[in-house]
Amino acid sequence: MTTTPLTLTVASAEMLTPLVRQLRLRAADGAALPGWQAGAHIQLQVSLPSGATDWRHYSLIDLAADTSATEAPSEYVIAIRREDTGRGGSRWMHGLAVGATLTVRPPKNDFPLGTHAGTAVLVAGGIGVTPLASMAAQRLRQHLPVRLHYAGRSREQMALLPELQERLGSTLALHLDDEAGAPLDVDALLARCTPDEVLYVCGPQVMLDAVLSRSEALGWPRERVHFELFAAPAADTGVQPYEVVLAQSGRQITVAAGQTLLSALIEAGCDPMFDCQRGECGVCAVPVLEGVIDHRDFVLTQREKDAGNVIQTCVSRCKGQRLVLDL
Numbered sequence: 001m002t003t004t005p006l007t008l009t010v011a012s013a014e015m016l017t018p019l020v021r022q023l024r025l026r027a028a029d030g031a032a033l034p035g036w037q038a039g040a041h042i043q044l045q046v047s048l049p050s051g052a053t054d055w056r057h058y059s060l061i062d063l064a065a066d067t068s069a070t071e072a073p074s075e076y077v078i079a080i081r082r083e084d085t086g087r088g089g090s091r092w093m094h095g096l097a098v099g100a101t102l103t104v105r106p107p108k109n110d111f112p113l114g115t116h117a118g119t120a121v122l123v124a125g126g127i128g129v130t131p132l133a134s135m136a137a138q139r140l141r142q143h144l145p146v147r148l149h150y151a152g153r154s155r156e157q158m159a160l161l162p163e164l165q166e167r168l169g170s171t172l173a174l175h176l177d178d179e180a181g182a183p184l185d186v187d188a189l190l191a192r193c194t195p196d197e198v199l200y201v202c203g204p205q206v207m208l209d210a211v212l213s214r215s216e217a218l219g220w221p222r223e224r225v226h227f228e229l230f231a232a233p234a235a236d237t238g239v240q241p242y243e244v245v246l247a248q249s250g251r252q253i254t255v256a257a258g259q260t261l262l263s264a265l266i267e268a269g270c271d272p273m274f275d276c277q278r279g280e281c282g283v284c285a286v287p288v289l290e291g292v293i294d295h296r297d298f299v300l301t302q303r304e305k306d307a308g309n310v311i312q313t314c315v316s317r318c319k320g321q322r323l324v325l326d327l
């Protein structure tokens with residue numbers, strides 16, 4: 001699989017809702033692009049108002065009945081929700097003209113869809129629908145059972161709604177906050193699931209927290225719930241510095257306010273394992289021998305968090321002044 005960045009141009013743009021813009025990206029010469037599977041995302045280099053550049057990741061969308069859009073795609077389709085209070089990446093994406101050139105990292109899939117026989121229960125909140133729409137289409141193509149619960153504030157704010165209604169029919173369950181007068185009832189949704197059903201969740205943190213904590217309370221194994229946040233967690237990297245002792249070498253390092261433990265380890269010349277840097281994959285786990293952990297990840301169960309002997313270094317911090325790691 002290539003990781004060399006691609007140069008793509010904006011072939012077309014369309015507003016799906018007042019805040020969500022869909023872009024179709026193609027190679028300038030029309031060449032086929034690297035293939036992908038439902039749940040995959042691409043990363044795009046964006047320019048921020050500060051003058052800096054950064055990367056934003058967007059799930060790839062495909063609702064087709066055949067595999068041409070994923071096996072040898074001629075274009076990538078993404079949807080961007082404008083965040084007016086964000087750092088400016090989504091506003092920049094909304095301002096791109098048709099014909100603009102973008103630097104794009106090829107598809108990567110941190111949220112793969114299984115081929116289990118039990119129904120894939122997809123739970124989407126807002127723009128989190130994008131990977132799940134592709135998953136629904138993939139399950140339908142594979143003749144495997146699927147059900148999509150799509151929650152949003154109001155009908156006019158829900159991207160891809162007409163397309164999903166047409167593609168999914170009665171296997172699409174809508175939840176509209178403004179019509180229901182309340183957010184999605186996660187307890188009721190979980191109660192309706194049979195033991196062979198597997199959940200795939202993508203939405204805002206409040207939805208993810210609710211699904212993870214309620215399914216854990218009901219005794220669901222964590223492997224039954226697959227998830228992805230549709231945005232990186234808020235850039236709350238902590239205001240207090242703290243000390244970290246690496247027990248195997250005796251070295252001591254400082255994690256500055258505003259710095260992650262992972263970046264402090266890298267800065268100190270360590271070679272830690274990591275992947276998502278969003279507290280979702282579990283790759284960056286490190287054993288903790290002493291100290292109280294401020295868990296901010298979505299990987300560990302509540303029981304594991306309470307045990308307090310593993311930290312996800314990409315997002316979690318120390319509640320006190322000092323942590324001792326088994327490194």
Ligand code: FES
Binds near residue numbers: 277279282313314315
């Ligand atoms: S790198 Fe994925 S949880 Fe930390």
